[in-house]
Amino acid sequence: MKPLRGVRVLDFTAAMAGPFATMLLADLGAEVVKIEPPEGDHARDWGPPSYGEKYSAYFASVNRGKRSIVLDLKREEAREVVYKLAKTAGAVVENFRPGVAQRLGVDYETLRRQNPRLVYCSISGFGEGPYRDLPAYDLVALAMSGLMDLTGEPDRPPVKFAVPITDIAAGFYCALAVTAAVLSDSPSYIEVPLIEAAISLLTHQASYYFASGEPPRRMGSAHPTIVPYQAFKAKDGYFILAIGSDHLWRRFCDAIGRPDLAEDPRYRTNKDRVKNREELVKMLEEIFATKEVSHW
Numbered sequence: 001m002k003p004l005r006g007v008r009v010l011d012f013t014a015a016m017a018g019p020f021a022t023m024l025l026a027d028l029g030a031e032v033v034k035i036e037p038p039e040g041d042h043a044r045d046w047g048p049p050s051y052g053e054k055y056s057a058y059f060a061s062v063n064r065g066k067r068s069i070v071l072d073l074k075r076e077e078a079r080e081v082v083y084k085l086a087k088t089a090g091a092v093v094e095n096f097r098p099g100v101a102q103r104l105g106v107d108y109e110t111l112r113r114q115n116p117r118l119v120y121c122s123i124s125g126f127g128e129g130p131y132r133d134l135p136a137y138d139l140v141a142l143a144m145s146g147l148m149d150l151t152g153e154p155d156r157p158p159v160k161f162a163v164p165i166t167d168i169a170a171g172f173y174c175a176l177a178v179t180a181a182v183l184s185d186s187p188s189y190i191e192v193p194l195i196e197a198a199i200s201l202l203t204h205q206a207s208y209y210f211a212s213g214e215p216p217r218r219m220g221s222a223h224p225t226i227v228p229y230q231a232f233k234a235k236d237g238y239f240i241l242a243i244g245s246d247h248l249w250r251r252f253c254d255a256i257g258r259p260d261l262a263e264d265p266r267y268r269t270n271k272d273r274v275k276n277r278e279e280l281v282k283m284l285e286e287i288f289a290t291k292e293v294s295h296w
Helices: 017-027 076-087 100-104 108-114 138-145 165-183 194-200 203-212 246-255 259-263 270-275 277-288
Strands: 008-012 031-036 050-052 066-070 091-094 119-124 188-193 229-233 238-242
Touching (some): 008 017, 008 076, 017 031, 017 066, 017 119, 076 108, 091 165, 108 119, 119 165, 138 165, 138 194, 165 188, 165 194, 188 194, 229 277, 246 270
Parallel strands (some): 008 091, 031 066, 091 119, 119 188
Antiparallel strands (some): 229 238
16 A cells, blocks of 8 residues: 555655655655755765665665655755745655755745645754754764663663664654645644654653652663563573563473472562562573573
């Protein structure tokens, strides 16, 4: 199903968050026209590896299904091309640094004069507030939101995600909001700040703090309220164990030949296992170290 078939989207984005969003819109059937400056989206140069000149694997990963046009928006004739395109567009997505869209003449108010039915989404670092005019990358939002502080091993430095998760989350929010606005015929201005997308990902970690007053902490691959739920080392490598219910715990204990653990009052319920996490994990580590990954 292609719910956005027949909808033209003008894409003024670069790097990850915006291109990821517009790629999703293209997947949903939109005709996405990616408008790049003469030097191109700077992510084209984020390599190696690359598929070719100014075509990095990074860039390719989030720009499928789009048309592309090069326009120098500092030139009047280029802006006139944009205004003609805007008259036939259903949506615009941009992630310029604060104030750049206005200087280039492609901001919401300007393009709305060309087409009052436009849905316009701006992906920014911080939205409205004291940091409004500051630029931001994924890593900045990851750190300022607290996500980075929660990632890594206890008593070790914070670790970033292997992918730009706050960019990707913002991209999802953008695509969802634009799709909803277009399909409901609701011309509007939408702002998706990276920092808010990042904070939304805190979910249960934030809730734990509100419920207990205790700041969450880094736990490696372990889960703060489910045990065992983490990576374990076998004789020849690592594997993960995810016991999400007491029913699974009992089945797990039978499977490893230790049914006694299921009835041990220290481990009978998840609440018990969380309370006695340290000794249980140590015991399981000793058991798992005796066999290869393929056995477990």
